[in-house]
Amino acid sequence: MIDEKELGRRLSEAAGWQDDLLPRATEDDLAAGRRRLRRRRALTAAGGLGSTAAVCAVVVGLTSWLTPTANPVEGDLPAAATTASATRGPVTDPADPAAYKAQDRAFDQAMRAALKQHLDPRGVHLDYSSKGGFGIDHTPGIRRGGGRVGWRIAGQQGVGYVDIGVATAATATSARCGSQEFTPALDCKAVTLPNGRTAQLGRRGEAAELTYTKADGEFVTLTVNPLWGNNASVPVRGMGITDAKLFALVTDLRVDLPPLTPEEQRAEDELKNFKPTYAEAHAAAARVLTGGTLTHAFNGSVPEQFGLVQTWRSGAIEQTVIIGVDSAQFVSKCSEELGGLTCTETTMPDGRKVLYAEGVPPKGKGKQKYMLGAAYLQPDGNLASVLVQNPGRTPQPGGITKQQVIALATDQALDK
Missing domain, CATH: 3.40.1000 (Protein Transport Mog1p; Chain A)
Known part of the structure; x- marks a missing residue:
């Protein structure tokens, strides 16, 4: 089954092709082009990005932009x-996962290992069958990585999830702790991590969201939700993911974007x-x-x-x-x-x-x-x-x- 956020993304993608047919204010007209660009990027970027990583994109707009990195057809630009x-x-086309295959594989393996160590050392809860792991969006200017993983407990029908994303920097949207996945938003408060740095943490029962800016400026968002969000409404019970486990995960050195390749650095x-x-x-x-x-x-x-x-x-x-x-x-x-x-x-x-x-x-x-x-x-x-x-x-x-x-x-x- 497809989760609600994925369904929403696909519906908005379909609606995007109709943007130019709808009457709207100038600001809406401009934003439509930006939404179209971001959505098309989401379809072609390296697989496995979770919703937390996706919200790092800034949704503002100009005129009607074409798919990024597309080569203009003959006659569309001066000679x-x-x-x-x-x-x-x-x-290098940032939408081409083959160009970064080794880098993406290493990132996926590192993130899986970090989650297993801190949240599921016995390997009985994390379920990668729905999303397939962690990926990186290599698009210049908005580099980010992450993914969403299911959480199951033997004998229960419900499915929860853990969603983690890391980006080069926070955006106005991603920095709002507690509002990424929950309505009403979680009430976030400042907490001190074991490394002495400050983060924002919100909790409501077993649901939690944590945002954290690392010393190198990278921004980490971690969400735990006992309800995956499919058309089923049964949450998982007894996830047992404590604040201490969240703190240990976001400060793990493996939760880190890989270094830029020379080509990526030139583009940046x-x-x-x-x-x-x-x-x-x-x-x-x-x-x-x-x-x-x-x-x-x-x-x-x-x-x-x-x-x-x-x-x-x-x-x-x-x-x-x-x-x-x-x-x-x-x-x-x-x-x-x-x-x-x-x-x-x-x-x-x-x-x-x-x-x-x-x-x-x-x-x-x-x-x-x-x-x-x-x-x-x-x-x-x-x-x-x-x-x-x-x-x-x-x-x-x-x-x-x-x-x-x-x-x-x-x-x-x-x-x-």
């Missing part, structure tokens, strides 16, 4: 894309240096989009992508301006960047190639609004894009022009 991207060298380093600041992007927009005033509406960045949404007004005219920059590792198709519009290549006076799109996208491809946008592949392989949305299906005379959109997408302030 310069081939030479610009080639100078960076190949990037690149993610630190490609984004403009919000102030820089706003200043560029204010400088280029003359004839009106700009006000901030929404920020939406994650490690591999930058996004800023602003509102441009001139008299009765109001337009939404979406500025994005993709890391070279996650370059999207032009049509995905520009709201589902069909892109055509244009050459600037200085010879640079830019993709431009304007109009109302086909039904089912994007929001039914009149839009204009540009996407520019920078020399280092990063992709800058600007999308202007009108409130209706027709252009607004006196609004932002094609020339302004292209000028902003190619502005030096967006190229780091």
Whole structure:
């Protein structure tokens, strides 16, 4: 049987393909693209990640992003894309488990050994038949590992679970102790571990959740639940997992992400240096989009992508301006960047190639609004894009022009 969270994930994945068909506010429109990216990652990442590890992803959004690391099809980027991207060298596909097979196997074995030693030394309770062990998501910028394991007691019908995840850092969501798996949330309090460091622990009967930041900055989340969450409602009784056992497990040196490979380290380093600041992007927009005033509406960045949404007004005219920059590792198709519009290549006076799109996208491809946008592949392989949305299906005379959109997408302030 499939547990409720897995079912929910699959339903939300199916709903994701319909995101562009639904009416919604700008913030929801932007978040939909980010949800789609994260969900597609979850489907292709190394197997065995538990739900605790999954919540480490930050769910914020920009425009409609394509599957990470997908190669843009011919015609979706300017001709310069081939030479610009080639100078960076190949990037190992983080969704390819074969590329990290030995590393993943060692992580799985280490985690199994740690759980057995501290929670089930006789080997009679931990059940790996449902989830298959522990895995690592190698996606740059959000590296994490973990898994969920069943907990059975002889003679009982119920099934509980132990869920453990370790990530390079906490996120705003994962740091909220007690709220990952339980409604209402567990009441967490600070506790001192045997190593002298502080953690957060919440308990309700046999249910428990512990969050802990290690000395090296890695963030560990450990959940114990007497009810697996299938359509059966019978919990397991007498798990016997004490606070002391939880403390021993999270401080075990084996609960640790493996070192980055040289390729992974290069990818992580690149993610630190490609984004403009919000102030820089706003200043560029204010400088280029003359004839009106700009006000901030929404920020939406994650490690591999930058996004800023602003509102441009001139008299009765109001337009939404979406500025994005993709890391070279996650370059999207032009049509995905520009709201589902069909892109055509244009050459600037200085010879640079830019993709431009304007109009109302086909039904089912994007929001039914009149839009204009540009996407520019920078020399280092990063992709800058600007999308202007009108409130209706027709252009607004006196609004932002094609020339302004292209000028902003190619502005030096967006190229780091």
